[in-house]
Amino acid sequence: MSKYSLAVDIGASSGRLILGHLENGKLQLNEIHRFENNIVQKGEHYCWDVDKLFNEIKAGINKCKDLDVKPESIGIDTWAVDFVLLDENNKPLTDAVAYRDPRTDGIMEEVFKVIPKEKLYLETGIQFQKFNTIYQLYALKQKSPEVLKKAKAFLMIPEYFNFLLTGKKANEYTNATSTQLVNAFTKKWDHELLDKLGINKEMFQDIKTPKTVLGTLSEELVSEFGFDMKVVLPATHDTGSAVISVPELEDTIYISSGTWSLIGVENRFPICVPKALEYNFTNEGGIDYRFRFLKNIMGLWMIQEVKRNYNDKYTFAELVDLARSEKEFNSIVNVDDDRFLKPENMIEEIQNYCKETNQQVPQTPGQIAKCVYESLVESYKHAINEIEEIFEKKFPKVNVIGGGCQNEMLNQIIADVTNKEVVAGPIEATAIGNIVAQLMALGEIKDISQARTIIKNSFEVKTYKQSFVRG
Numbered sequence: 001m002s003k004y005s006l007a008v009d010i011g012a013s014s015g016r017l018i019l020g021h022l023e024n025g026k027l028q029l030n031e032i033h034r035f036e037n038n039i040v041q042k043g044e045h046y047c048w049d050v051d052k053l054f055n056e057i058k059a060g061i062n063k064c065k066d067l068d069v070k071p072e073s074i075g076i077d078t079w080a081v082d083f084v085l086l087d088e089n090n091k092p093l094t095d096a097v098a099y100r101d102p103r104t105d106g107i108m109e110e111v112f113k114v115i116p117k118e119k120l121y122l123e124t125g126i127q128f129q130k131f132n133t134i135y136q137l138y139a140l141k142q143k144s145p146e147v148l149k150k151a152k153a154f155l156m157i158p159e160y161f162n163f164l165l166t167g168k169k170a171n172e173y174t175n176a177t178s179t180q181l182v183n184a185f186t187k188k189w190d191h192e193l194l195d196k197l198g199i200n201k202e203m204f205q206d207i208k209t210p211k212t213v214l215g216t217l218s219e220e221l222v223s224e225f226g227f228d229m230k231v232v233l234p235a236t237h238d239t240g241s242a243v244i245s246v247p248e249l250e251d252t253i254y255i256s257s258g259t260w261s262l263i264g265v266e267n268r269f270p271i272c273v274p275k276a277l278e279y280n281f282t283n284e285g286g287i288d289y290r291f292r293f294l295k296n297i298m299g300l301w302m303i304q305e306v307k308r309n310y311n312d313k314y315t316f317a318e319l320v321d322l323a324r325s326e327k328e329f330n331s332i333v334n335v336d337d338d339r340f341l342k343p344e345n346m347i348e349e350i351q352n353y354c355k356e357t358n359q360q361v362p363q364t365p366g367q368i369a370k371c372v373y374e375s376l377v378e379s380y381k382h383a384i385n386e387i388e389e390i391f392e393k394k395f396p397k398v399n400v401i402g403g404g405c406q407n408e409m410l411n412q413i414i415a416d417v418t419n420k421e422v423v424a425g426p427i428e429a430t431a432i433g434n435i436v437a438q439l440m441a442l443g444e445i446k447d448i449s450q451a452r453t454i455i456k457n458s459f460e461v462k463t464y465k466q467s468f469v470r471g
């Protein structure tokens, strides 16, 4: 039996700690801790409660003792773009502001006055999302320049937790690319860009790649946990870890389906052609310097907010069943409209959109849920058409990974609308990708090819084919 590795995967709606080890050539998982993650209001900003999250990480590690398991390594991945700035005493200068905060409204356009959009895309290959780190830092520079002046270390969220575990500071490549501040060709921080923007380049750390052993736990934490661990860098951008777990990448488009739907393909080089810019695709960094050619689609965030608007009266499974019963309801919204990024009330926002577009206004929970799911698939369909246009080829398969792959109705709608074979699973793709990167660092798995073979042999997937031709 192989050594145990512990994955910490924190998405925008939930976090989980999952133990993984190899047994008879298969990857065995054991989820030992799960917790909610939510944006909280702190002062004038939407923030992440990083103190609460770090306490949840420690609570999960302490559960290893109850299981009498001492993992050899731990690896942390989270959502992208967000960060913490440390001062000269290694203390956070501000709260960890969340990417849905409106502080970046209008900032992208300000940055384009400094560096043209086309040039920024050619150098970074990163999609234009108004919450990218580049815009968050530029907003900070404009509103609170004194904060940037005091900043001695820029750490993204997983890297901040790594610092709390080890005292070591490092930026990790896959997540660093999501900032839109890394040059897609040099794979380094783009110092010329930072100078143009007047952002102090000295606070950025060396960029390390996945499978790097960052260090071991601090003495204080070893005594708290009762054991030490190697702290390994997986692909610390959660989607970077998720894509590692796509068992079949040949001729396959993946949809990493969680709070966001990240739809794309794996590629060996960045694609920054005009069409990729026009369709707003990104080239985020992957393991072994691969590229994740993908785009963000609003995702299951919308149904998470609908669930919250109904005061959690319905489970996700119940909302799917209610949607299933609304066969005649067909209104569609543009899920990628900024109005759905952080509305006061998602249900009302969806209803207003349908009113404004002279469509039947959804009233029941089932109609609201069906509208969300059908609208997501509409956006998936467009993205798939764009990918096939850019690659000048058809992709016969769509692999849905992440929590959203449990939504059997959504999987079936994707198959019906796209007439492609939909493969659903693995659910915990992100944690699996995190674990195999650690096991590669520990020498338990040789390389990504062996990792993907193990993953394919370890997890059941479900397949969906077109059940009827949709109009």
Ligand SMILES: Nc1ncnc2c1ncn2[C@@H]1O[C@H](COP(=O)(O)OP(=O)(O)O)[C@@H](O)[C@H]1O
Residues within 6 Å of the ligand: 010, 011, 012, 013, 014, 015, 257, 258, 259, 260, 300, 301, 303, 304, 316, 317, 320, 402, 403, 404, 405, 406, 407, 408
């Ligand atoms: N039983 C279920 N049926 C349908 N959808 C589900 C089910 N369980 C989870 N989901 C969907 O999965 C989403 C969470 O996916 P996950 O990958 O955990 O998100 P994240 O990593 O962004 O926090 C939920 O928002 C929900 O829509």
Ligand SMILES: C[C@H](O)[C@H](O)[C@@H](O)C(=O)COP(=O)(O)O
Residues within 6 Å of the ligand: 010, 011, 012, 013, 078, 079, 080, 081, 099, 237, 238, 239, 257, 258, 259, 260, 261, 262, 296
């Ligand atoms: C803000 C980013 O686009 C976002 O983090 C996305 O890249 C991502 O990875 C989301 O993962 P979830 O698990 O939170 O859906």
Ligand SMILES: [Mg+2]
Residues within 6 Å of the ligand: 010, 011, 012, 238, 258, 259, 402, 430
């Ligand atoms: Mg996730």
